[in-house]
Amino acid sequence: MSRNIGKSVARVDAFDKVTGRAKYTDDRCDRGALVARVVRSTIAHGYVKSVDVSQAEKIPGVVKIVTCFDVPDIKFPTAGHPWSVEEAHQDVADRRLLNRHVRYWGDDVAAVVAEDEVAAAQAARAIKVEYETLPFVLDPIEAMQPGAPVLHKEYPDNVLKHTSSRSGDYAAAIQEPGLICVDKWYEVPTVQHCHIENHICFAYGENGRIVVVTSTQIPHIVRRTVGQALGIPWGNVQIIKPYIGGGFGNKQDTLYEPLCAWLSLQVGGRTVKLDIPREDTFVSNRVRHAQKIHIISWVRPDGTYAARKLELYSNQGAYASHGHSIAAKGMGAFPQMYPCPNVECDSYTVYTNRSTAGAMRGYGIPQVMFAFESHTEDVCRRLGMDSLAFRRKNLMPVGYVDSFSKNENYFDTFNQCFDKAIAYMDYERKHREYENQTGPVRKGIGIAPFWYNTAVWPISLEHSSCRMVLNQDGSIQLQVGETEIGQGADTAYAQMAADVIGLKDYTDVHVQSCQDTDVTPFGLGAYASRQTYTAGFSIRQTGLILKDKILEYANEMTRVAKYDLDIVDSQIVRVTDGRVLMPLSQLATEAFYSLTHSVHITAESTYQIKNNAYSFGCCCAEVEVDIPLCKVKVTKIINVHDCGRLINPALAAAQVHGGMSMGIGYALSEQLLFDPKTGRPLNNNLLDYKLSTVMDHPHLEAQFVENYEPTSAFGTKALGEPPACPVAPAIRNAILNATGVEVDQAPMTPHVLYRRFCEEGLIHDSWREEEQ
Amino acid sequence: MAKQFKEVHFNLNGRDVTTVVDVRASLTDMLRGDFRMTSVKKGCEVGECGACTVLIDGEAFNSCIYLAVWAEGKQILTLEGLMGPNGELSDIQKAFIDETAVQCGFCTPGFILTATEILNAGVEYTDDELRKLLSGHLCRCTGYENIFRAVKKTMYQRLGKPWPEG
Numbered sequence: 001m002s003r004n005i006g007k008s009v010a011r012v013d014a015f016d017k018v019t020g021r022a023k024y025t026d027d028r029c030d031r032g033a034l035v036a037r038v039v040r041s042t043i044a045h046g047y048v049k050s051v052d053v054s055q056a057e058k059i060p061g062v063v064k065i066v067t068c069f070d071v072p073d074i075k076f077p078t079a080g081h082p083w084s085v086e087e088a089h090q091d092v093a094d095r096r097l098l099n100r101h102v103r104y105w106g107d108d109v110a111a112v113v114a115e116d117e118v119a120a121a122q123a124a125r126a127i128k129v130e131y132e133t134l135p136f137v138l139d140p141i142e143a144m145q146p147g148a149p150v151l152h153k154e155y156p157d158n159v160l161k162h163t164s165s166r167s168g169d170y171a172a173a174i175q176e177p178g179l180i181c182v183d184k185w186y187e188v189p190t191v192q193h194c195h196i197e198n199h200i201c202f203a204y205g206e207n208g209r210i211v212v213v214t215s216t217q218i219p220h221i222v223r224r225t226v227g228q229a230l231g232i233p234w235g236n237v238q239i240i241k242p243y244i245g246g247g248f249g250n251k252q253d254t255l256y257e258p259l260c261a262w263l264s265l266q267v268g269g270r271t272v273k274l275d276i277p278r279e280d281t282f283v284s285n286r287v288r289h290a291q292k293i294h295i296i297s298w299v300r301p302d303g304t305y306a307a308r309k310l311e312l313y314s315n316q317g318a319y320a321s322h323g324h325s326i327a328a329k330g331m332g333a334f335p336q337m338y339p340c341p342n343v344e345c346d347s348y349t350v351y352t353n354r355s356t357a358g359a360m361r362g363y364g365i366p367q368v369m370f371a372f373e374s375h376t377e378d379v380c381r382r383l384g385m386d387s388l389a390f391r392r393k394n395l396m397p398v399g400y401v402d403s404f405s406k407n408e409n410y411f412d413t414f415n416q417c418f419d420k421a422i423a424y425m426d427y428e429r430k431h432r433e434y435e436n437q438t439g440p441v442r443k444g445i446g447i448a449p450f451w452y453n454t455a456v457w458p459i460s461l462e463h464s465s466c467r468m469v470l471n472q473d474g475s476i477q478l479q480v481g482e483t484e485i486g487q488g489a490d491t492a493y494a495q496m497a498a499d500v501i502g503l504k505d506y507t508d509v510h511v512q513s514c515q516d517t518d519v520t521p522f523g524l525g526a527y528a529s530r531q532t533y534t535a536g537f538s539i540r541q542t543g544l545i546l547k548d549k550i551l552e553y554a555n556e557m558t559r560v561a562k563y564d565l566d567i568v569d570s571q572i573v574r575v576t577d578g579r580v581l582m583p584l585s586q587l588a589t590e591a592f593y594s595l596t597h598s599v600h601i602t603a604e605s606t607y608q609i610k611n612n613a614y615s616f617g618c619c620c621a622e623v624e625v626d627i628p629l630c631k632v633k634v635t636k637i638i639n640v641h642d643c644g645r646l647i648n649p650a651l652a653a654a655q656v657h658g659g660m661s662m663g664i665g666y667a668l669s670e671q672l673l674f675d676p677k678t679g680r681p682l683n684n685n686l687l688d689y690k691l692s693t694v695m696d697h698p699h700l701e702a703q704f705v706e707n708y709e710p711t712s713a714f715g716t717k718a719l720g721e722p723p724a725c726p727v728a729p730a731i732r733n734a735i736l737n738a739t740g741v742e743v744d745q746a747p748m749t750p751h752v753l754y755r756r757f758c759e760e761g762l763i764h765d766s767w768r769e770e771e772q
Numbered sequence: 773m774a775k776q777f778k779e780v781h782f783n784l785n786g787r788d789v790t791t792v793v794d795v796r797a798s799l800t801d802m803l804r805g806d807f808r809m810t811s812v813k814k815g816c817e818v819g820e821c822g823a824c825t826v827l828i829d830g831e832a833f834n835s836c837i838y839l840a841v842w843a844e845g846k847q848i849l850t851l852e853g854l855m856g857p858n859g860e861l862s863d864i865q866k867a868f869i870d871e872t873a874v875q876c877g878f879c880t881p882g883f884i885l886t887a888t889e890i891l892n893a894g895v896e897y898t899d900d901e902l903r904k905l906l907s908g909h910l911c912r913c914t915g916y917e918n919i920f921r922a923v924k925k926t927m928y929q930r931l932g933k934p935w936p937e938g
Binding site: 008010011013014015016017018019020021022023024026027031118193194195196197198243244245246248275277278485486487488650651653654657658659660661662685686687691692693694695697699700 | 796804805809810811813814815816817818820821823850851852854855861865866868869870872874875876877878879880881884903904906907909910911912913914915916917918919920
C-alpha cells in the first residue's frame with residue numbers, strides 16, 4: 001500500500017501557485033466592496049472617555065463610523081481551540097468587538113467603513129479619541145506585584161492562570177550531600193509570525209446569514225466564535241477559507257472576523273473588507289509569548305539529577321487568546337525531557353499591557369527549549385562533563401510512558417538523531433577543537449534536542465472528519481476539516497487517499513482546498529502539527545468505506561465475491577489470480593448511469609483520535625563569532641527529525657527548512673520591542689523587525705530518522721512545528737563553545753553580546769568601564 | 773481635495789492597454805484592481821517584502837511603491853504573463869515546482885519575477901551574488917533553501933552548464 005506514500009511528488013497546488021492563479025482572500029473580494037479601517041488606541045492602558053467623529057464623518061466616501069460605545073455588550077473568546085461543552089474548560093472570554101477599556105497600545109477603539117481605502121484611512125486619522133490614562137505594566141513579574149495596574153477586574157493580580165506540578169520531594173532531595181546547584185534565569189523575546197499575507201477578511205450578508213471569507217487556519221472554529229461574538233446562531237454564520245499566505249499559529253485564532261461580520265451588518269449586509277496593514281498585524285494580531293524562565297538543578301557529580309525546579313513567567317499581553325495552554329505545554333515538557341524523581345514546576349501566564357500573545361509555531365516549546373537546553377549545557381560546564389554524553393545518559397529513555405498523555409517513547413530517537421547530526425557536522429572533533437580559541441573571530445559548535453508531542457489529546461478533543469465522492473471517471477473528491485496553510489497538507493492527503501483506495505496516482509484525488517463551513521465536514525483546522533496525524537485516521541477509515549462500496553458494486557457487475565476483489569492501480573482486480581476485471585472508471589460510470597442500479601458512491605466518517613505521539617529530534621549548528629563586532633554568523637546547520645514515516649520526503653524537508661529559518665531568527669535577530677516609557681511598539685514593520693533574508697542563512701540541511709509511529713494511521717507524527725524548536729539553543733550553545741560565554745537571553749543580538757562580552761572580559765571598553 | 777484621474781497607456785503582458793487611474797494609486801492597486809492581475813500580492817505596501825514585484829521594462833520593481841501613472845509607455849510583466857501562449861510553464865516556474873520551492877505561495881510570484889530578471893542577464897553568479905540579488909524578497913515558509921536551489925539550477929540550465937549539486 002505505498003504506491004504514492006513515501007514519494008516526493010509535486011504539490012497538488014504547485015501549478016496554480018507558480019502561475020499566480022491560486023486565489024487568496026483578497027483575490028476573491030468583489031471590487032465594489034466597502035473598505036474598513038480600525039482606529040487604534042495611542043495609549044497602553046486607560047479608558048476611552050469620548051470619541052469625536054465629527055471631522056471624520058465629513059470626509060467624502062465615508063459610509064459609517066462605529067465606536068466602542070456602539071458595540072453589543074458581549075464578551076467572547078478567540079482561541080483556536082475546540083469548544084468545550086463543560087463551562088470550566090471553556091476558553092476565557094475577555095474580548096469585545098471594540099473596547100472602552102483599552103489595554104495595549106493599538107487596541108481596537110473604533111472602525112470606519114468607507115467607499116475606498118484612502119477615505120477609510122483619512123477618516124480613521126481624523127477621529128479624535130479622548131482617554132483617561134491609567135498606569136501600565138509590560139513585564140509579567142512586575143504585573144504580579146501588589147499595586148500593579150489591573151487589566152481585567154476578574155484577575156486582580158493579573159495572573160490569568162497558575163498551574164503547578166509536583167513529583168517526589170524536592171525539599172528533601174536537595175539535602176543530599178555533595179550536590180551541585182545550578183540556578184539560572186533565561187529570557188526569550190516577543191516575536192511575530194510574519195506570514196507574508198497579512199490577516200484579511202471580508203464579510204457580506206446572504207440569504208439572511210452572514211458570510212465571512214477569511215485568511216484563517218480554523219474555519220469551523222471561527223464560525224463558532226463569530227456566532228458567539230455577535231450573539232447570533234452559529235448556523236447563521238458561513239466561513240470560507242481560500243488559500244492562505246501562511247499562518248504559523250497567528251491565524252489559529254479568531255482575529256478580525258467578528259468585527260468584520262458585525263461591520264457588514266451595520267451597513268445592511270453590504271460587502272465590507274478588512275485588510276489589516278502590516279504595521280497593525282505586528283501589534284494587533286498575536287505574538288509569541290515572551291517568557292522568563294527560572295531553572296534550579298541539583299545535580300550529582302556523576303551527572304545525574306537529584307532534584308529540579310522550574311518557574312516560568314509567560315507574558316500574555318492584553319487579552320487571553322490561547323491563554324495558559326502555551327505556558328502549560330512548555331512546563332509539561334520539563335519533567336518529561338530529563339526525567340528526575342524530585343521535580344517542582346510552576347508556570348504563570350500573566351496579563352500585561354502589550355500585544356496579545358497566542359499560538360505560534362511550537363506552542364511554547366521553542367521558548368522552553370532555549371531555557372532547558374541552555375541550562376543542560378550550563379549544568380555540564382559546572383560538572384566538567386561532556387554535554388552530549390550527559391544528554392545521552394539523561395534524556396527520556398526508550399520505553400518511557402508519560403502518565404498523563406500515555407505517550408510512549410517507542411524508539412531510541414534522541415540518540416539516532418544525534419548520531420546523524422554529529423556525523424554530518426563532525427561535531428565531536430570540532431567541539432573539542434573549538435574549546436580554547438583565542439583571537440577576535442572564533443568558531444563554535446552546539447547541539448540541542450527538543451521535545452514535542454503531536455496534537456492535543458487528552459487536553460482537548462481530537463477528531464477528524466472526511467468525505468469522499470467517486471467521480472464518473474474513477475477519480476475521487478476529498479474533503480477534510482484539516483486545512484492547507486502552505487505546509488502541503490492537501491498533497492499528503494491525496495497521497496494517503498490514493499494508496500488506501502488503490503488509485504494509480506495521487507492526482508486522481510481532487511482535494512477541495514478552499515474550505516467552506518457549509519460544505520466541508522466539521523473539523524478543527526490546522527494546528528498542533530496534527531494534520532497528517534489526525535486527518536490520516538479519517539482518510540484511512542473513509543477510504544476503506546468507499547473502497548468497500550466500490551467493491552460491492554464490482555460484485556454486482558462481475559458476480560465475483562467482494563472478498564476476492566481489490567482495487568489496484570485504479571483497476572478492479574480479482575485477487576485469486578490477479579486478473580484485471582475492469583478499470584475503476586468503467587465501474588464509476590456504470591454506477592452513475594446504470595438503468596438497473598444507479599448509485600452515487602460516497603463515503604463520510606468521523607474518527608475520534610484518543611492518542612498522541614512524541615515527535616523528537618535535534619539541531620546542530622556551527623557559528624563564527626566576531627567578538628569585537630559582537631556578531632554571530634551561522635556557517636553550517638542541520639536539523640534531524642523523527643516524524644515517523646515520511647509521506648512526502650521533499651515536502652517534509654521543506655517544512656524543516658522553514659522552521660530552521662524561523663529558529664535562526666529567534667536566536668539572532670527577531671524581537672518586537674516596546675517603548676518602556678509609553679508601551680508603544682517600536683519596530684512593527686518588516687524593515688526594523690529583523691526577519692531573516694536569504695543572505696542570513698547557510699545551506700539548511702534537513703535529515704530524518706523514520707521510525708514508524710505505532711499510534712498513527714500512516715506511521716506519521718508531528719513535523720510542522722518541531723523544526724523551530726531546537727535551533728536557538730543549538731546556536732546559543734555554539735556561541736558558548738566559541739567564546740566560553742553563557743548568553744541567557746534571545747535574540748543574541750550585538751547589543752546583548754556586547755554586554756555579555758564586556759562582563760566576561762572578552763571586550764575591554766574603557767568608556768563602559770568608566771561609566772560603571 | 774477632489775480626486776484627480778489620469779489616463780495611462782502601457783503594455784501589460786504583451787497587450788497594449790489603456791485605463792484611467794486615480795493619480796494617487798500604486799501600480800499594485802491598478803494591476804490588481806483594474807486588470808485583476810491577482811498574482812501581484814500585497815504583503816506590506818511599503819516596499820519591504822517583495823511580494824508585489826513586477827517587471828517593468830525587464831527590471832524588477834516593488835509595484836506597491838511605484839505610482840500607477842508612472843506605467844505610461846512601459847512594458848509591464850506580471851506572473852500571469854510569464855506562461856507561454858499554449859500554457860507552457862517557463863523554466864523557472866517549472867524549477868519552483870520540481871525543487872519544492874512553493875509552500876503557501878504568497879511570495880512565489882514576486883520571487884519568480886525577480887528570478888526571471890536575474891536569469892535573463894545570462895550571467896553565472898556566485899552563491900553570494902545570487903543570495904544578494906534575491907534578498908529583496910521575504911519568505912516565512914521555506915527558509916529560502918529550495919527557492920535558492922530552483923534559481924541556481926535554472927541559471928546553470930540556461931548557461932548550458934552542469935548544476936554542481938545536480
